[in-house]
Amino acid sequence: MSFEIPATWDEVYLLFPKQKCEKCRGWYDRDVAFRRSNLLAYAGRKNFHPVCVGCEQTERDTLKHKDPFIEKAHATVRGHAQRRGIKKAEFISLYGWDIKRVAHILRHGYENTCTYCRRLYSTMLNGIRDITMDIIDPAREPFLETNTTACCQTCNSSKRDMPPDMWARKLRFWREWEANQLRMPQPPIQLNLIDLLPLALRTHASASVIQP
Ligand SMILES: [Zn+2]
Numbered sequence: 001m002s003f004e005i006p007a008t009w010d011e012v013y014l015l016f017p018k019q020k021c022e023k024c025r026g027w028y029d030r031d032v033a034f035r036r037s038n039l040l041a042y043a044g045r046k047n048f049h050p051v052c053v054g055c056e057q058t059e060r061d062t063l064k065h066k067d068p069f070i071e072k073a074h075a076t077v078r079g080h081a082q083r084r085g086i087k088k089a090e091f092i093s094l095y096g097w098d099i100k101r102v103a104h105i106l107r108h109g110y111e112n113t114c115t116y117c118r119r120l121y122s123t124m125l126n127g128i129r130d131i132t133m134d135i136i137d138p139a140r141e142p143f144l145e146t147n148t149t150a151c152c153q154t155c156n157s158s159k160r161d162m163p164p165d166m167w168a169r170k171l172r173f174w175r176e177w178e179a180n181q182l183r184m185p186q187p188p189i190q191l192n193l194i195d196l197l198p199l200a201l202r203t204h205a206s207a208s209v210i211q212p
């Protein structure tokens, strides 16, 4: 005797409520294919998500694999627009900060060195957070093609709203200082207290033996 699916199974299945997914447009068994929405749980019939769990999963996977530089570009443009007190879309159309273009500049910059301090981004420790977009001359309009450069977070916060000539002088100072550091004689070997302590005790002990 073998197990047989009841002939009535299909009929039973048809009795379960169905819902159409807004994304893939399939009609599925509502109870298993759609998540319940907590917010709408008591609002009557419409207490299920409009999109099936299959489509929701695909959406999440796509989000996970999003280009981090695109994300970064969105945040960067939003930040610069906010500082100017205008909407992101307006900032983009006024100054040409196209998201894909900004992402390209950031991605390319990140593989190289900071425009200002010449350090490699790969030697900094905060990953993609270390790269920023700088408006070279804050007194002029921030057109992407002519008045911006990618630089590290440290340089950007050190530069702030400094005029470009002042910033150039500051960078020059740092380069001179670094060159001088290389020319300086090596400092004498520093002994720490822990190294000196046993020596002091020994000296004291031998002194008291000799002196009774
Ligand atoms: Zn679907």
Ligand SMILES: [Zn+2]
Binding pocket: 114, 115, 116, 117, 118, 119, 151, 152, 153, 154, 155, 156
């Ligand atoms: Zn830098």
